[in-house]
Amino acid sequence: MSKEPSGTKRKFGDLAPKFVELTDEVLFGDVWERPELSKRDRSLVTVAALVALNRPEQLRFHLARALANEVTQEELVEVITHLAFYSGWPCAVTAMGVAKEQFLPSHP
Numbered sequence: 001m002s003k004e005p006s007g008t009k010r011k012f013g014d015l016a017p018k019f020v021e022l023t024d025e026v027l028f029g030d031v032w033e034r035p036e037l038s039k040r041d042r043s044l045v046t047v048a049a050l051v052a053l054n055r056p057e058q059l060r061f062h063l064a065r066a067l068a069n070e071v072t073q074e075e076l077v078e079v080i081t082h083l084a085f086y087s088g089w090p091c092a093v094t095a096m097g098v099a100k101e102q103f104l105p106s107h108p
Contacts, residue, residue, distance in 0.1 A: 007061075030094050043069040044079065051080055051095040052087035059095060063102045 007015065009021040032042060043066035050059040066076055075101060086093030100107065 002089075039069040040071055043071050044075075047071075047076060048079055048083060051083045051091055052088075053095055054091040056094050056098045059098050060102060063099060073099075 006020070006024050006028075008022045012022050032039065037045070043062065046062050047059065047066055050056075050062055063076060067073070077096070080092050080095045080099060083095070
């Protein structure tokens with residue numbers, strides 16, 4: 001039975017096969033699997049970086065991944081709130097909007 005293609009492969013495989021390989025095999029196949037940090041900790045660090053860098057497209061994916069890695073919605077909202085003072089209010093407002101869209105999809 002063949003493994004279903006990754007989201008990166010579905011999105012970019014026809015354009016950038018090496019990018020897909022690096023994403024799937026190095027980033028998620030190696031870096032995310034290293035034992036020095038738990039996946040939960042890696043999720044918190046990644047979400048914090050994406051909030052601080054104002055990267056809402058990648059934040060959507062990583063908020064869902066953080067929930068799967070046992071980070072709670074409340075913890076994620078607290079991370080965004082905390083970062084408002086370190087990464088800037090506009091970054092936090094954007095991130096909070098993404099979080100609301102992910103966590104409360106029926107609320108405008």
